[in-house]
Amino acid sequence: MSAPVLRFSLPRWRVTRWLADAGPDVPPDIRGALVASLYGTLPIFAGGVINSLAVSFLIAWRIPTLPFTLWCAFEIVCCIVRLCVLLAARKRAARGQSTPTDIYLLLGVAWAAGIGAGTFLSLMSGDWVASTLACLSAAAMVGGICFRNFAAPRMAGVMVALTLGPCVLAAPFLSEPMMLITFMQIPFYLFSMTMAAYKLNGMLISTMRAERENAFHARHDMLTGLSNRTGLAKAFTTKFDDAKPPKGLALVYLDLDGFKAVNDSYGHMAGDALLQLVAERLRGLVRASDIAARIGGDEFVVLSEQTEHVQLQRFGERIVREISEPYELDSGHRLHIGASVGIALAPEHGRDMNSLMTAADAALYQAKSRGKSLCVIASQRPVIGGASSGETLRLQ
Incomplete structure (x- = not known):
């Protein structure tokens, strides 16, 4: 050491x-x-x-x-x-x-x-x-x-x-x-x-x-300035593994709906500008103690210390609502995308990043398969093949 x-x-x-x-x-x-x-x-x-x-x-x-x-x-x-x-x-x-x-x-x-x-x-x-x-x-x-x-x-x-x-x-x-x-x-x-x-x-x-x-x-994503995978893993270790005893954490996994169509229609420069605007909104949504990260493509993660299911559902609802608002690019284009959210908790769904990411990804898969623009919290039962049930919040 x-x-x-x-x-x-x-x-x-x-x-x-x-x-x-x-x-x-x-x-x-x-x-x-x-x-x-x-x-x-x-x-x-x-x-x-x-x-x-x-x-x-x-x-x-x-x-x-x-x-x-x-x-x-x-x-x-x-x-x-x-x-x-x-x-x-x-x-x-x-x-x-x-x-x-x-x-x-x-x-x-x-x-x-x-x-x-x-x-x-x-x-x-x-x-x-x-x-x-x-x-x-x-x-x-x-x-x-x-x-x-x-x-x-x-x-x-x-x-x-x-x-x-x-x-x-x-x-x-x-x-x-x-x-x-x-x-x-x-x-x-x-x-x-x-x-x-x-x-x-x-x-x-x-x-x-x-x-x-x-x-x-x-430890940071060069495009958005948010943490990257390495920074996220370090933050998790600091907040959870190093805590004595470990405190609860929530991993909020966010995926953009319709982002590929933006890249295909307006080009990658417009897509990059859109990702920067999404990151800016995400910064405004998280608390000072939370960690926001972009882990690749149009995938974002928030590591939060709030673990109450009702609070997390409200948080997920707000993320989906805010991210889904229209975006005005400098080029003059007005873009619309959506967002789906899957949430996993530590230690409920795992005590390491891989377990939490697997559980949150399975919850995100459910949100996508049920019509998108949803927030799904992973169930307390073990997640197998992304098919477990979860708590769902449907946005009207």
């Missing part, structure tokens, strides 16, 4: 919303996935924590003054709090609860500021060993910062600036004029890494959009 997808809360504070902003026109589900990626790549997180703790401890041990001791203490507290918040957020996300995303993002920025402050102190100390170690550590952190946080490129840029920026601030106070090259080197490096984060972010969003569209296309 695949691991469940963890859903983390979007940032709520103004500053954290700015830090995690992914750009305009990014759908909420992709924003959520981008925020979730900030909680991922745990090996990079662990490597960064271990490195910053080791470097701050070694330099504080080499230069045991108050500033370096405070820096080391800050690194220890910051890393412990970050780890605790990260673990707590993952546990809350697994339980479907809100997560402390705002605090988590600000702790990441504070951690980067701590690295930069330690680098500044090391350069100002005049100890070339401490300075070398601190600068190497800060430079090494930048790659991990960008790779781990490119889902929020603004945050990545801020963290890189806080990590390496103090090298520029310390350069004028050092006795080596050569260090002034950092005024050109660090800003250029900061710009390059930030642009790389934005480029990776754009590629990630494009990939997510493509995956989202592919997933939609895989």
Whole structure:
């Protein structure tokens, strides 16, 4: 089994919303996935924590003054709090609860500021060993910062600036004029890494959009926008198989009467336009919790949570009546078709899609054979060869 997808809360504070902003026109589900990626790549997180703790401890041990001791203490507290918040957020996300995303993002920025402050102190100390170690550590952190946080490129840029920026601030106070090259080197490096984060972010969003569209296309009919067979089966599994205990469902099977004559008389373009109009009417008939699908040709299915026979008969009557109203095409043609409906219920007529489709198809066959424009609910007895009796509603 695949691991469940963890859903983390979007940032709520103004500053954290700015830090995690992914750009305009990014759908909420992709924003959520981008925020979730900030909680991922745990090996990079662990490597960064271990490195910053080791470097701050070694330099504080080499230069045991108050500033370096405070820096080391800050690194220890910051890393412990970050780890605790990260673990707590993952546990809350697994339980479907809100997560402390705002605090988590600000702790990441504070951690980067701590690295930069330690680098500044090391350069100002005049100890070339401490300075070398601190600068190497800060430079090494930048790659991990960008790779781990490119889902929020603004945050990545801020963290890189806080990590390496103090090298520029310390350069004028050092006795080596050569260090002034950092005024050109660090800003250029900061710009390059930030642009790389934005480029990776754009590629990630494009990939997510493509995956989202592919997933939609895989589960929806391209002509009408309704669910297709795959989407219908997934909805059934979600609503029935995954329910504990399974709740009742009704499968309403709709077939158009007279559609073939439209195709023969007016052509397939008119037929496609008619199917789109039928789908539009069907959307207006179903409830928000229902699933409407086109499963092929002129066959439609509605998966509904209403299971009372009287309600279903009224629903079937309304479908037949509304679908049978005349249609005005853009071409100016006024078309008339009818509809027949067969209904099966779960678990009464089966606990899987195939059983329900068989029972609903048998009820639909009865509606057709009895004169069309009928709604037939499958009987409670097993359906054999489409010849079982059913409850019939005749429309006058």
